[in-house]
Amino acid sequence: MQTVLIVEDEQDLAELLAFHLEKEGYRTEVACDGIKGLEAARSILPDLILLDLMLPGLLGTEVCKLLKKSEATQRIPVIMLTAKGEEIDKVVGFEVGAEDYVVKPFSTRELLLRVKAVLRRSAGEPSEGPVITVGPLSIDTERHQVTINGVEIGFTTTEFKLLHTLVKRLGRVQSRDVLLRDVWGYNFVEDTRTVDTHVTRLRTKMGEAGELIKTVRGFGYKMETDQR
Amino acid sequence: MQTVLIVEDEQDLAELLAFHLEKEGYRTEVACDGIKGLEAARSILPDLILLDLMLPGLLGTEVCKLLKKSEATQRIPVIMLTAKGEEIDKVVGFEVGAEDYVVKPFSTRELLLRVKAVLRRSAGEPSEGPVITVGPLSIDTERHQVTINGVEIGFTTTEFKLLHTLVKRLGRVQSRDVLLRDVWGYNFVEDTRTVDTHVTRLRTKMGEAGELIKTVRGFGYKMETDQR
DNA sequence: CTGTTTTGTGAAGAAATCGTTACAGCGAGG
DNA sequence: CCTCGCTGTAACGATTTCTTCACAAAACAG
Secondary structure, three states, X not given: OOEEEEEOOOHHHHHHHHHHHHHOOOEXXXXXXXXHHHHXXXXXXXXXXXXXXXXOOOOHHHHHHHHHHOOOOOOOOEEEEEEOOOOHHHHHXXXXXXXXXXXXXXOHHHHHHHHHHHHHHHHHOOOOOOEEEEOOEEEEOOOOEEEEOOEEEOOOHHHHXXXXXXXXXXXXXXXHHHHHHHHHOOOOOOOOOHHHHHHXXXXXXXXXXXXXXXXXXXXXXEEOOOOO | OOEEEEEOOOHHHHHHHHHHHHHOOOEEEEEOXXXXXXXXXXXXXXXXXXXXXXXXOOOHHHHHHHHHHOOOOOOOOEEEEEEOOOOHHHOHHHHHOOOEEEEEOOOHHHHHHHHXXXXXXXXXXXXXXXXXXXXXXXXXXXOOEEEEOOEEEOOOHHHHHHHHHHHHOOOOOEEHHHHHHHHHOOOOOOOOOHHHHHHHHHHHHHHHHHHHEEEEOOOEEEEOOOOO
């Protein structure tokens, strides 16, 4: 059985989360501020942490950074809970190293899906460090720097986030919907070519490495694994 | 056929929703206030409830809480309809255990998509992992990849969905109607050879493994279990 | 064995998706 | 107030993919 640590100061919400997660068969622990969250994480070593961004005592982002610094807790995946308008950019840009994030108010369904997805994944793959490399492409999430064959390339914020999201989910197809939600923060959109346009821009800037981004017709895009 | 209960006091909206849902092939029931909604839910046990937040008589949140308390209705998913500005911030759906929520004014399309998503999930194909294997055939839904004896084969969107559906329901015959509904999203169709054509293409691309797809004359197609 | 129904299949027109370019709005920084 | 860079949208082909249709093949019933 897997354990989920919930770090959230609104008691109601924390309880609800715990309720739903337990209904799905997870064991849960709750901590109501940043410090306690950190302590709890270190002592019980949960399989996943749901971390509120706005916390009394110690901000969620700080907690997350600290977790990622320590050997013991480094590999525990973190899903950030953010209110709309809070500095999602930082979380997404991944100066913080969270696996995923969800914007409040969110639906039970969505959160549970993400929890499941993250847990399923973390079973196999090691969670990566601050620098991710795919073939000739290397992206440093802390510095917001991308190099291809050692040459640094300038990307805009949106481009970087898009690229990062694709790389982070290496090999897995991301639908336009998902990308719009995770990169752009749109909650619901019908039919836009925005993603396509940005992919084109990415590919152009990436030169040859642009071919790493593969179109999956009818579904979305994915970053090619370099193994071949 | 699945039933959706609509609990909404604005008659116009309720009718509009009912109309669209029926067009999509669902049966609908309408209740115009909280009390009646609760009664209806208990007597007809719908597969899904669309629940307005602001209801005369009994607030939507209360209705939802009560539903979740009772054994019989506990598992019925609820989608909350909330007006903008209503205390969504309190994560309306959450405190009360709703599966999802939609903010008014919403597009019909959006609502329908959510309804489908929720129902699909609760109708529960066994929540399979990302990779399914049958004999020499292996399909990875996350990567959108199919391999036969280790060799990757390219499938188009529809082909992939069709194959996935057949594999998901291993050994069970799927009628053309069902396939058209689940793969193509068509609701009412008469006599089309589209499915046949696609099955042919699947078989061709699959080579020897194509024999795994069996024709059940007069009924439809099924994916053979590999034991023999 | 024969007639009838159902399924397989190839080709061609119809439709959908995607890549790309151009452009206008917006905001930051001078 | 102006300029410049970033973004999202629209538009237009170019392809790819889907659907339909016609006919062949196979299964079935009597």
